[in-house]
Every structure is written in structure tokens, then in C-alpha cells.
Amino acid sequence: MARLSSRSYRAMDRARLGEREVARIAFDFRTQLRCLHAAHEEYKRTGLVKRFSDESQALVDMLCLELEVAPKHVFLRDRPRPHKRKGGRIVYELHGLCQSNGPVEVYTRTAAREQPVALKTYLNTLLHEWVHHWDFETFGTSIHCGGFYERVGQVYRPARDIVSQLTATTRRRTPS
Ligand SMILES: [Zn+2]
Numbered sequence: 001m002a003r004l005s006s007r008s009y010r011a012m013d014r015a016r017l018g019e020r021e022v023a024r025i026a027f028d029f030r031t032q033l034r035c036l037h038a039a040h041e042e043y044k045r046t047g048l049v050k051r052f053s054d055e056s057q058a059l060v061d062m063l064c065l066e067l068e069v070a071p072k073h074v075f076l077r078d079r080p081r082p083h084k085r086k087g088g089r090i091v092y093e094l095h096g097l098c099q100s101n102g103p104v105e106v107y108t109r110t111a112a113r114e115q116p117v118a119l120k121t122y123l124n125t126l127l128h129e130w131v132h133h134w135d136f137e138t139f140g141t142s143i144h145c146g147g148f149y150e151r152v153g154q155v156y157r158p159a160r161d162i163v164s165q166l167t168a169t170t171r172r173r174t175p176s
Helices: 006-014 019-024 026-046 050-066 119-139 146-173
Strands: 074-080 083-086 089-093 096-098 104-109
Touching: 006 119, 006 146, 019 026, 019 146, 026 050, 026 119, 026 146, 050 074, 050 104, 050 119, 096 119, 104 119, 119 146
Parallel strands: 074 104
Antiparallel strands: 083 089, 096 104
């Protein structure tokens, strides 16, 4: 990565996603997350990743459109997260990545037990990688500065709250 001037760093640290745009997508976000939630349930049940992948792409398409950045291809890897162990313990896990000239990639199974990742964790990764894309489009580069995590929070927090509601509804409907 090219070295950043302190001026570019400050700009990246200060930048936020458009408040108005983020507020405007609330309704579409909810609709799309409902579809993603259903697709994730299907993935957990059947192990088939196609619908989960399609709904993830639809969510990213919506974000790119509404927040006015180029479309980005999403590629789900139905594999355990690449990881490193030390003394039997997992010390590093790769959740996903975003290349400026390639797709967003997300691993959909946990490293240790190879289970489908929980939806909130998955969304945190997907939205984290999408913010890298937003950064690449906006600044030509992306770094994990404080502002980066603020931008992730702007989209992750509402997503997490919606998913909490959806999960609670599913639990109430499931007979014990
Ligand atoms: Zn990152």
C-alpha cells in the first residue's frame, strides 16, 4: 500500500457514510435482511450456499446503489475460515477480504467446528468488507483507522438490531 500523507489519513478517519442515505435505506435494508435471514436459515439446514450467496449479493447491490459506489461482486466461500493454531488454540482467523480490483470474499464456516457462521458475525464481516470497497471507491485505498470502524458501525448497528428482531421472531414461532 502506498504511504498515506497525514492529510489523507485525517480525511479517511473523519469520513462517514452519508447520514441521509443511511437513514433512507432503512426500509430496503429491513426487507433485504429478512430475505438474507431466511437464506441463512436454509443454508444452516441444507448446507446449500446458493440462495445465501444471492441474497448477500442483493444486499451489497442495494448498498452500492444507495450509497453511490460502483457495484461489487460478492463471493461466498463455503469453507472453514483459514486460520493459524498455536499450541492447539486458534490464534488467527481470516473472516473475509476485499480487493480493490476483485470481489468481496467471505468465509461462511467457522474455523474450529466448521459450522455455518452466525448471521450477525457474517454480516459484520460482509459489511466490514463492503466498507473497504466504499473506501477504495472514495479514497483509492482503505485502512483500519477509527473512522473505518465508525463507518462499519453505521451500517452494522442497524443490521444487527434488525437481525435480533428477526431471530427473536423465529424463536417464538419454533415449537420447543
Ligand atoms: Zn478489514
